[in-house]
Amino acid sequence: MDTLKDVRPGQSVSVVKLRGEGALKRRIMDMGITKGTAVYVRKVAPLGDPVEITVRGYELSLRKEDAGMIEVE
Template sequence: MTLNEVKVGNTVHIKKLNGSGPTKRRIMDMGLTKGSEVYVRKVAPLGDPIELTVRGYELSIRKADAAWVEVEQ
């Protein structure tokens, strides 16, 4: 399961970051690293972006970027 498939109100843990190079680095710089707990707060009406709570702060991420993040319950 990837982060863009998680329903609003669920909390998941990051299992793996896919991708390479600048894309993976940008995702890691946002605080989305292996083992981090992520709470899905909101999804925009048209589905993009997704608002998350990670490491005590709120983060909005595009669905395309969220698809690179594998998660587990």
């Protein structure tokens, strides 16, 4: 299964599942990234970290490590 860190800039995907537990998973959910949410990958920094996305109408930067916990299709 692909994760958000594997998605190329300019692609839109849908969140399938959040991995991880506790505070980290809660923080990702608090940012509006939940199952079924559409996510658009705007750009990825030259060294791959961070990943800039648009979710629920606002822009967000995620560390590559956190993006790897978000399964998408």
